[in-house]
Amino acid sequence: xxxxxQKEAKGLRFIEMGDPQNRxxxxxxxxxxxxxxxxxxxxxxxxxxxxxxxxxxxxxxxxLFPFANRIRDGKYTFDGTDYILNCNEAxxxxxxxxxxxDKPFKIVGQDLxxxxxxxxxxxxxxxxxxxxxxxxxxxxxxxxxxNDFSLSVEVLNMDTKTFxxxxxxxxxxxxxxxxxxxxxxxxxxxxxxxxxQIVSGTASLEVEMPYQLKDVKLDDGYILESNVIEFLTPDxxxxxxxxxxxxxxxxxxxxxxxxxxxEPMTGANDSFNxxxxxxxxxxxxxxxxxxxIAFK
Numbered sequence: 001x002x003x004x005x006q007k008e009a010k011g012l013r014f015i016e017m018g019d020p021q022n023r024x025x026x027x028x029x030x031x032x033x034x035x036x037x038x039x040x041x042x043x044x045x046x047x048x049x050x051x052x053x054x055x056x057x058x059x060x061x062x063x064l065f066p067f068a069n070r071i072r073d074g075k076y077t078f079d080g081t082d083y084i085l086n087c088n089e090a091x092x093x094x095x096x097x098x099x100x101x102d103k104p105f106k107i108v109g110q111d112l113x114x115x116x117x118x119x120x121x122x123x124x125x126x127x128x129x130x131x132x133x134x135x136x137x138x139x140x141x142x143x144x145x146x147n148d149f150s151l152s153v154e155v156l157n158m159d160t161k162t163f164x165x166x167x168x169x170x171x172x173x174x175x176x177x178x179x180x181x182x183x184x185x186x187x188x189x190x191x192x193x194x195x196x197q198i199v200s201g202t203a204s205l206e207v208e209m210p211y212q213l214k215d216v217k218l219d220d221g222y223i224l225e226s227n228v229i230e231f232l233t234p235d236x237x238x239x240x241x242x243x244x245x246x247x248x249x250x251x252x253x254x255x256x257x258x259x260x261x262x263e264p265m266t267g268a269n270d271s272f273n274x275x276x277x278x279x280x281x282x283x284x285x286x287x288x289x290x291x292x293i294a295f296k
Contacts, residue, residue: 002117002144004110010052013147015107017117026117026144034105034140035061036171039149043294044236045047048172048259058254062101063140065155066132068168068252069221069269072198076272078164085131089171097170099125099132101133105140109158118143127159129262132162150292157281164280166267167259167289168250173218178258180208182232185249186225186246191268193221197278199269200264213260231262237296240264244289246277264291 005015015035020026027038032055039047051061074085085095100123105246109120111134122142127135136159140153153167176182187205194200197219205222210232224247229240244265248261267277281287 001114002112003084006116006156012052012266015120018143019117019144019146020114024144024146025194025228026142026149028119028121028140028142030032030105030121033062033101033103034123035063035101036142036151037061037280039171039220039293041236045199046173046236046293047254048174050256050259052085052173052292054275056102058172059097059101059170061169063138064166064168064170064263065100065138065153065161066136066167066264067095067098067272068265068267069271070096070197071166071272072270075265076164078272079162080178083131083133087246094198095131095209099129100138100167108139109141116143116145124158128253128289132163135159136163148292148294150290154286154288155281156286160283162282164272164278165287166271166277166279167244167287168263168265168267169291170261170263172254172261173231175258175260176235177233178253178260179214180234181213181260182252183213183262184210184232185222185228186219186228187222187249188209188225189223191221191223193269197269199274205275213247216253218253218260220251222251223268223275224236224249229264231260239296241292241294242289243291248277 005016013030016027029037089096105121111118137156143150145258169231190205192201227242248265252261271278273279
């Protein structure tokens, strides 16, 4: 039987979900946006072990909603109304990574059997944010099985007005040796960025797959031609898929050795202004997306 264990560390609440053999486990932090803070499969650690105290800088595994990446100067216009978001990336004067990454989530459901473990978390936004004055509810369902891990996201518009959105996820994966690791994904286009790290155009992607990560420094975005991303390391191989019709990818290598952020998104950097991948959600409507990591 899969199990759930509640823990506290450094003033934060965590939920650990494990398989019957305690070889595979997923850990979520309720107080940091319901993020996935740990993932192990068959005793192999997939997520980088980043200290929770650094979360405000690295946004490790944060859920990116209602926008992913950056909004220039925190400003955008929607349906003829101007809005100003808090610029939490002060040095670049950008709004960064949405509104739920630091919100407390509550447990609203769990499903534990001999074949899988699942937990559902929820956060309600009351619409009092000046830069995004819309009421919404977001639910995250983390599910662990013998062969894969999935994150299901459901967003419900509980307002009387339509709102814009993009959805993303910001996990950091660890490799025993990133120089001996590769990525594979289908893309013909990469984004160009200005000094503010905002999309300024596109260019052809001239990289052969699999993408060799030896001596590579990344902070780049791509338009994907498929919903599949593969990451091959000396210790494990994983395949990430998405149920989204439109798929974008951000890759980032921090200063931490042998770590890479592989960030699936449904839209691009500054989407509230350039409209790349931007969607809208009508009142009393919902949006659903599932990201799945299959272990190889």
